[in-house]
Amino acid sequence: MLFYFFRLTFRKFATSKTTQYHYEMSKYDIIVLGSGPGGYVAAIRASQLGLKTAVIEKESLGGVCLNWGCIPTKALLKSAQVFEYLKHAEDYGLTVKGADNDFGKVVERSRSVADGMSKGVQFLMKKNKIDVINGFGKLKPGKKVEVDGKEYSADHIVIATGARSRELPSLPQDGKKVIGYREAMTLKKQPKSMIVVGSGAIGVEFSNFYRSMGTEVTIVEFLPSLVPLEDEDVSKQFERIFKKSGIKVMTNASVESVDTSGKNVKATVKTQKGEEIIEAEIILSAVGITSNLENIGLEDVGIVQDMDKIMVNDWYQTNIPGYYAIGDIVHGPALAHVASAEGILCVEKIAGLHVEPIDYGNIPGCTYTSPEIASVGMLSYRLHRHQACGNLTIRRIWHQR
Ligand SMILES: Cc1cc2nc3c(=O)[nH]c(=O)nc-3n(C[C@H](O)[C@H](O)[C@H](O)COP(=O)(O)OP(=O)(O)OC[C@H]3O[C@@H](n4cnc5c(N)ncnc54)[C@H](O)[C@@H]3O)c2cc1C
Secondary structure (H helix, E strand, O other): OHHHHHHHHHHHHHOOOHHHHHHHHOEEEEEEEOOOOOHHHHHHHHHHOOOOEEEEEOOOOOHHHHHHOHHHHHHHHHHHHHHHHHHOHHHHOOOOOOOOOOHHHHHHHHHHHHHHHHHHHHHHHHHOOOEEEEOOEEEEOOOEEEEOOEEEEEEEEEEOOOEEEOOEOOEOOOOOOEEOHHHHOOOOOOOOEEEEEOOOHHHHHHHHHHHHHOOEEEEEOOOOOOOOOOOHHHHHHHHHHHHHOOOEEEOOOEEEEEEOOOOOEEEEEEEOOEEEEEEEOEEEEOOOEEEOOOOOOHHHHOOOEEOOEEOOOOOOEOOOOOEEEOHHHOOOOOOHHHHHHHHHHHHHHHOOOOOOOOOHHHOEEEEOOOOEEEEEEOOHHHHHHHHHHOOOOEEEEEEOO
């Protein structure tokens, strides 16, 4: 800390001349590239530890989670839940007449909740004296980042550029009839029917939302069960509830091609019984995410990648000293709280604090459907495989109203 105190004091002294001031404004202890829950949390922790910090962001502060992920989907799901209550008010001894939904207003509310959260991050940046640099950042050798032709340098650069919706060659997204999660939460009109491809958390949450609002939903999953990252008994129970709610479930099924030429979109689905053509107004592709690694200068700097992730050690250091990576662009569960935990740990290590590596066998996760699924620890089939090692626990909670 004493070291940082001297550095900060020197910086104040060095800013007395305009040219030097200009230079110093572009020189930081830490620059964070990307302001999602990984990036903005890392930046706040860095600032709390006395490090001069900047965040570079090309869109809205808060990243996918606050603007296009966790927050707006949960706002949509809350509206769906309230609507379900209204539809079943009699079950609670209440009389509600003429309950209906205004899809446009539901979407509007979700956007306004997301905007509010992003503004909250803006406030936190200001409060913590973190410089926000708007624009697309590209890494340069020598611990520099270029934004719109201007270079910024730092002793440490944390890459937190996150991920986007993954596209399958058989399911190219046109943003209209074949959409990703961003479009799915901002549709102008509620579709009468929808095919959701993929039954991970994103796929089942949107299926749940649209079904509750009255859309005919078919969910297509390549693997034998829905929510395939959960335990088998959870998946089975979940599928039963999904079917009861009126969602058509196709497991062991894959979309081979789509035809968007007509009014509706047609999907050719390969099942165990042969090929089937199914039709809907819209297809939502929810087949996972792909990391934002392109054009950010990884090759120029020489940072090693593995598949579509940046390789890091327990402290999120890449192979090039002074460059770190956290969040959805590194291996591990793509979850907001994981990104934040990685950001905090990475920065605390940089600041010289004593830290322990994250235990990735003990990460909680939640799928916000009705009912919700919460789990922590290893899947039971993996646990059985690891039983010989001992000391492994698994918890699972069903919460049904
Ligand atoms: C629909 C949906 C629902 C989700 N729900 C949940 C949930 O309920 N719970 C949960 O834990 N997780 C959820 N997630 C996952 C969660 O959103 C991510 O794990 C989390 O956002 C990852 O954080 P991050 O900081 O790594 O990256 P991101 O949040 O993706 O942020 C990266 C930021 O970097 C910026 N950026 C990228 N490249 C550049 C560049 N070159 N220059 C400047 N800026 C750049 C991007 O604009 C973005 O703002 C959900 C995701 C989706 C898509």
